[in-house]
Amino acid sequence: MVASEFPRRLYTKGFEPAPDKSIGYYADDYRLVPALKSALEEDEWEEFFESLLGVFLKFHELDFGWASRLVHHMLTFQIVCKQRYKIWSLIGTTPVRFSLHEFEEIIGLNCGYVDDLALTDLLSDDTRAFWELMGVDAESGPSTIEIIEACSNCSSWSRDDRLRLGYLGIYAGFIVATRPGSSTNVNHARLVMDLEGFKEFPWGRIAFQHLINSVKEKDLSKNIYIEGFVQALQVWVYYALPDFAAEFGEPLPNVTEEPLLLAYKGSRGRKNVKANMLKQARIQCCVAKDLADMFPVWDDDEQDPDIVKIVSALHDPNFKFSKNHWPLGGVLGAHIVKSEAGKRSLPSDESSRKRSRTASASAASFVGDEGVGVVATMKAHFDQCFKSFSTKMLNGLGSCEKQIKLLTEKVESVERAVEELTTGSAKHTEDEPTHQQGTGSKKHEGCQGEAYHSNELYTIKPHMEAYINLLRLRLSKHPEWFVSDRICFLNSMFATVWRRDYEAFKQSEPNADGSEKLLPPGAYSYYTSELPIYCQTKKTWAYDVDYFYSMLHIREDHWVAIWVSFVTKHITVWDSHAATKHASDEQIAEAVEPLAVMIPYLLQTCAPDDDKWRFPYTPFTHSRVPGTEIPQNIQSGDCGVYCLKYIECHALDLPFPPELCDKNMRKIREKMAAELYDET
Template sequence: MDIPKLPRRLYTLGEEPEAHNSISYHTDNKKLHTALREALTDAEFEELKESRLGVFIKFKEQGFGWASRLVHYLLSLKLDIKKKYEMWCLVGPEPARFSLLEFENITGLNCEYIEDLETPECEVTPKMVSFWGMMGVHLEAGPTTDQIIAALKRCGDWSKEDRKRLAYLSIFTGFIEGRKFSTATRATLARLVMDLERFENYPWGRVAFKVLMDSLWNKDITGCYTVDGFIQVLQVWAYTAIPGLGASIGSPRENSSLPPPPPILAYDGSRGRRLMKAAILSQTRVINFVEKDISEMWPKWDSEVEDVPAENIIKVMYDRRPWKWTMDCWEVTGTKTKFVTPSKRAKEMVVVEVEEEEEDNQRPRKKARKEAPKEARKEAPKEAREEAPQAKETGVSNKQPTPQAKETGVSNKQPTPTPQTQPTPQKDQNRGSNKQPTPQAKETGVSNKQPTPTPQTQPTPQKAKPTPQKAKPTPQKKQPSPQTKQPSPLPKERLLPEDTADEAISVYKILPEDKADGVTSKEIVPLTSTDQPSFASNDQQPSFASNDQQPSFASTDPSVPVSEPSLVVLDKTAPTASVRARSERTKKPAPTQISPYTAERKKLLRVGKYNPFPSLNSRKLKELADWLKTDPDYYTKLEDKPRTSPTWWYHKLRTPKAWLEDVHMDAWMNVLRQRYQENPQAFRSERMCFLDHNFSHSWRDQYLFFKASAPDHKGLGRMLPSGAALFYDGSMPSFCQSNKKWGEDIDDIYAPVNLNNKHWVAIWISIPKRHIVVWDSIPSSSVPEAWDEIMEPFLEMVPYMLAECAATEEERVKYGLERYTYERLLKDVPTANNGDCGVYTLKYIECHALGVPFSAKDFARSNAKTMRDNMAVVIWTELVDQHLKDNEDGGMFVGMYD
């Protein structure tokens, strides 16, 4: 039976993207939940749990296990549909739908339709202004998760209603919006909290579903990606849509209460499995969708589009009951092309080129190159006899011309004077440099011998002194010399790129006055200023820009006059010949001894170590100040400026004794990472990496999970912090990725460490020494006994990470699981004023990476302001506006890596 048109797969069957990294999300913030629990009394907290939004609090308390691989493979099995607020996944031949109906069934939240869902009318009242001020939030913005956490810690003396409002906003920012912790939520929705009854009865289920689907729309899942909103609902949907999967790995909860809880509270979840995709596809029973009346199967949305193929799935199942889906109902190929990594793509391109050459030559390339001269020697005598009557020679070569020198004669053989002719100065300067002939040898007569005396001369670009006498033409030899024989056709020519055109040394220019009888005479001449490219010349003769550059020929078609010659460069594997002028040699440094070296083939930049404490560039600092005046928030009070304001950003950085935020520390680490990537020779080693605050924050924050997890019989299998594998292989930080693995390519790791948002210190992890060094600019800021606890996550998890990720058992034994050692250096470490610890931390890392000792003069406390200004100028000039953008890596470190 024929079926109507159905949507195609998004990815071709069997070519779905693999789950290389854990999906990032923001709806599992334990700090938010802890602060909320401590801010409310037991009665208030129980009242919040029993409210219509309490399902989020109950979900958090049950400790749901996140399985990133399960959700990822469901996303890779999607069908390509046009509807934005509906998703279909193909589990074998069975389609499974995730829409607002499924979301409502799983969560039990209010999902009714209302107009202006995200822009409700809410009047700004003095009470609202006061409450926003108590939270420390700008009136025109919604609170961030970080601001809510800070407010929860100081709300002990607030009224009961205000604490309840703050609790509702905690659910709104932490679960419904579910965005990055430092990203402001939407003020239009957050303002609804001033009316507690309206806020509680608002259709937050529809809002939460829309946030999630907006984030998933056209999401690229081939690499690292972050999803906003309550993404855990997709995992529970997988358990409900595929019952066998939920029963086997979903850890269903035993609950006999009436009425039964929503499915979101019916599972404990579990960690992902390596064979998760196979486990999904092995299921045979699938609940396709939540069944309702056909008229209610498509929830109303203001901006939804019509998608007939997607609607046909439901119509077929309703109209043709009982309907049985088979694999023949769906196309195998997807609408998206197969994802290929850059390295694999390069290999495929190389294979294609080799196949093309083999098709053209029908023999191995190396063998073809060896046989080409043999064929040339066989064909050259016959061609020479045919072309001899038409040969027209120039005075470039000083040897008696051979019949094969059709137009010019250039050779590499040592000149041999004859009694009849003396070489002119101009002639003595022309000689070739390469050994093999080029395809232009037929026209130009280029050979591999040095110039020898010739019986006649031709006009040259520079007047030559007349010779005492001219030699008579010598009789032509019967057998031509092998140096002038015509070679066989060579591999494909490559056009010279435009940016290398100025490196061409000499070109053949058509001389109109020499055209006669259809024969065009060519001569090596220097180009004028109107021609391109132009060359530095000596005595009006073309010369090389440097002694080691390879010359290039420019060949023109004699039958077509052109104003500019076309430039070509032969294939690297092809034998080439060259012509260059001979001039007086002058002593000068080789190109590789000049910095920077910008030759075409080998780009070498030898730059010494830069000064980490340069003098302040006042001009750039003034330009920065003028640029900041264009900020719309320039005249806003500092306490009212948003964190995204450049004025706020640079004010915090340049103010003496001002606390540096995470964004400032990350910006300077990005500068070091970019400088190291561009010029690693300036640093003391080429086996180091610079990590941002996310590394130390996530490892210290999630160390308890690692400590509580039980290892296997080999001591492995423990839970690592989220994103740990990305740090290990150099994928993180994503700005200027190193893509180098710890231990294998990296020996030294530098990172700043934030101690409870009160103090910054720098750490240097030496993998070969199995040792960690701490530089503390204010030693009195912490108790010495506390440092064992502070450093324990790094001492334990760094060696474990190396052993866990080792490719072989030998490497695992090499790295070992023994705990690292550490020391907190106090001697010869300059100290800073309170508030300048962040600046000194960054400078400790920079100086040690450069191999520059810590100088008391450079690190003088009076120089702190100059150091801050210099950092502001460098960040502004080298990072442009990258530092003002949100750190996309921040979402990778929320929760455990599965």
């Protein structure tokens, strides 16, 4: 067989998307299994744990180490496959497959055939009663969050109902593993009314289809979240490269009869993942099983003749894949390749890591390759670029010196501003609209102008407001960069005004049902994300927004960053002086209390009448991250920059870097100033 008979690489070799974007997931929510365990009696938990679906509970106990880079590399090694429910990746010169067959080997669940469900007649009286018991809309499948909440209220339920709740937790939190607040497929969820039937149902097939559909729609050049049991993809790498798994997958000893899912602890943060994968691929072409068993020919293979040729080659004992079978050019991320003596060469792995990211198309969007060759296409493209840009390039070079000088002046200007306190607080009038319906009575009238005469507000620094606005701008332009598009950034004025008005809230007289207490001015506009005005999102808290970031002023001389989650009803505090306890735990609690109390009050007040039960007046909890877990500020005066970087890193799903430290502070400030100048 020759190279033209096999499918092409999805990405040109050496120009795959760099693995510097995160792959997040919703499977195995850290709150779910503890909640289920606390909800069930000991004998119920044992039955639950030993059931077919108990494999997920056993997996949870492994504390499996997620390796985003490992999965990323495996997905960028893909070759073009037109089959909807299969992925083929090229490790070295050997293609390996991820299909229902491999998924069944990995997860050990029933993966038998099941028709599409249209079970409209399953809403029996018993089903409706159980949904009402859980506090879930009878027409919706319960979300992970709703199941976790139900676990705290099920002590008086019958044994079967508690088990039903447990199995629904497995379905929502592992099998489909969607966003915690999203409803699941109600037809699947209703199957839980037949406990024995639910346990025997082919959930493996449902889990596989949900996972692979989510994978195939993602753009690997961006931060992504994958729904479904994504950890199976990591075990797939171990399955395909046993020698690699033995060295890097932390295999568990004496595991023989369990599914592959329970054979490894996984590994976090390994360096040179790609190089080691390819090294092991050269040593061992594929998993040590009979090829006919590993790669059976399926009916849907006929949909893609190129894949049939791969399977046939794998079954041929006399055939051996070589690099000549796999041209370097792919259908995505293609680049001009240097030519010398008629041969093409690509940069080394080391140099390719320094390139800019180029592949932005989704693998799922590729249908077929009907174009001309990679080299010819790119040559024509570059010829056109040089023809049209030559004058612009010359003009740009001529103005380089002028631009550098201007940028330097801007940086120095921002640096000076950073050292000064703002004296123009009254300019922030965007944050104080008139009272909006839904945040209390007309008691707000007359207090609009007061917010900007409090001494506390004069501590607000312009660089903090400007950088928060920069994050808001980036989120509006590139939501795919962030951990989620269901977030928002609030300026420091928000928390400052709410702390100031907390006493008025406490002293105001409520109605008999607890409503109509005095909330701060503009509260409703924050709730609907019409404030701050810059880059409005107009997304409603707790409905379109899962959490927000802001900053909190402590002790009149210190800033801390806060992350407020509507999902967990919790406020996380990142303090750059946590190690020194510049602010005591009591002072942190006092500063957080106004938000912890008034935010749930606002959610309850603004929610529709039929939804108010979801938002009790119960205050949010809070915690301060220990100073040993985040970068700390030793010298004084930089707490605002630390706050901004905590928020930025967390929102982008990046670890807090060790480079965030006092000795680098001037460079960090200069870079922030340059970013502000460049983007705004």
